[in-house]
Amino acid sequence: MRVFSGILYWFMGKKVAILGSTGSIGRNALQVIDALRPDYEVVALSAHNNADLLAAQVRRFNPRYAAITDDAKYAQFKDALSGFDGQLLSGAEALVELASLDEADIVVCAVVGAAGLPAALAAAQAGKTLAIANKEPLVIAGELLMEAARQSGAVLLPIDSEHSAVFQAMQAGRPEEVARIILTASGGPFRKTPTEQMNNATIQQALAHPTWTMGPKITIDSGTMMNKALEVIEAVRLFGMPAEKIDVLIHPESVVHSMVEFIDGSVIAQLGTPDMKVPIQYALTWPKRMKGIAKGLRLHQLGQLNFEPPDLERFKALAMGFEVARMSGSAPVVFNAANEAAVAAFLDGRIRFGQIIELIDRCLQAHAVQAHLTLGELLSIDAWARRHVADALVRQTAAG
Numbered sequence: 001m002r003v004f005s006g007i008l009y010w011f012m013g014k015k016v017a018i019l020g021s022t023g024s025i026g027r028n029a030l031q032v033i034d035a036l037r038p039d040y041e042v043v044a045l046s047a048h049n050n051a052d053l054l055a056a057q058v059r060r061f062n063p064r065y066a067a068i069t070d071d072a073k074y075a076q077f078k079d080a081l082s083g084f085d086g087q088l089l090s091g092a093e094a095l096v097e098l099a100s101l102d103e104a105d106i107v108v109c110a111v112v113g114a115a116g117l118p119a120a121l122a123a124a125q126a127g128k129t130l131a132i133a134n135k136e137p138l139v140i141a142g143e144l145l146m147e148a149a150r151q152s153g154a155v156l157l158p159i160d161s162e163h164s165a166v167f168q169a170m171q172a173g174r175p176e177e178v179a180r181i182i183l184t185a186s187g188g189p190f191r192k193t194p195t196e197q198m199n200n201a202t203i204q205q206a207l208a209h210p211t212w213t214m215g216p217k218i219t220i221d222s223g224t225m226m227n228k229a230l231e232v233i234e235a236v237r238l239f240g241m242p243a244e245k246i247d248v249l250i251h252p253e254s255v256v257h258s259m260v261e262f263i264d265g266s267v268i269a270q271l272g273t274p275d276m277k278v279p280i281q282y283a284l285t286w287p288k289r290m291k292g293i294a295k296g297l298r299l300h301q302l303g304q305l306n307f308e309p310p311d312l313e314r315f316k317a318l319a320m321g322f323e324v325a326r327m328s329g330s331a332p333v334v335f336n337a338a339n340e341a342a343v344a345a346f347l348d349g350r351i352r353f354g355q356i357i358e359l360i361d362r363c364l365q366a367h368a369v370q371a372h373l374t375l376g377e378l379l380s381i382d383a384w385a386r387r388h389v390a391d392a393l394v395r396q397t398a399a400g
């Protein structure tokens, strides 16, 4: 009977819920699933306020559920889908509902920021396969997420290309044989830019990533190297490695996605073109591999691959990230929330690029780190950090 239902399940295909389907990761995930049909099908989709794109995705993929988390956009969304016979939902709580649907085998968490935490936690508690791109919940509540997954039997699979690479490389040995994790970083748009020029970069310059096409928040994080700082903490959470055993290496071509060094001196790397469809597909098909739509890698066309150590003086966020990873407790919560608030202010044209790091630093200085947080405590510290940044911006405006 178990074998029969297993075969039936395989033939029926895997049902995937994509939270944040209108974003960069979400749209790539839909392309991957489109190519994997009928083995994979979409059961639920969500967006925050891009009602038109979400409605177009619903018409194309015909999921049973679709949610728009910004209540103000619900009427427009509903109108755009009159005649749709699935269920339409709205509000932040709808995301939690989608994450724990009985019909969903895999939940792709592609929401940006801490807003994805309740849904990621719900998927982990519901025992789903959680394919997680949304790094911020792992940074701020990694222990809670991993514990929820341990208790429910949920499987957490990283979509972040570096962590997918580490996860794949880890399979070449046993966890106790790992000596260090080496996360690669493109260096972002300001790798060679003098500090003064970088601090005064325009929004357009900061959004021009040399190798990856991504959503605005993570692109700004790549410019400050906050993204790599968050990824160091993400690696600590996902792989249970101390920060001391994690290195960052600048690799401008973004072809070696990360490496694992084992105790015998072997270094196993995962390579590929810089295309998020590869790690997304791996998270969907794991432990199998299936024919993909991403372009293969032809190393001879690149000629050479370059590596250099990161400049921790110029990219202070990365130095702070290592320190925050060592402090743990509430420090990553403040680090992440202050960054989200500061990046939003930069994208609104309210602060200079260089002020992002200054605001995060001041917020961390004003916080006394606490250990062993409940979800409620964690969320109130997150809210405190956002208020702290908002107050600093009000004072700045008042001072002219």
Ligand SMILES: NC(=O)c1ccc[n+]([C@@H]2O[C@H](COP(=O)([O-])OP(=O)(O)OC[C@H]3O[C@@H](n4cnc5c(N)ncnc54)[C@H](OP(=O)(O)O)[C@@H]3O)[C@@H](O)[C@H]2O)c1
Binding pocket: 019, 020, 021, 022, 023, 024, 025, 026, 046, 047, 048, 049, 050, 051, 069, 095, 110, 111, 112, 113, 115, 116, 133, 134, 135, 136, 159, 160, 161, 212, 213, 214, 215, 216, 217, 218, 276
């Ligand atoms: N992009 C990449 O290549 C990449 C690579 C590695 C990791 N990641 C991580 O993946 C996550 C998504 O990144 P992205 O670049 O795809 O971001 P993005 O393009 O900005 O997309 C974010 C998605 O989340 C939705 N969303 C925004 N705010 C929300 C809220 N408050 N509540 C619920 N949904 C909300 C957006 O809906 P609307 O479209 O309606 O606003 C959109 O569907 C981030 O955590 C990022 O760090 C991304």
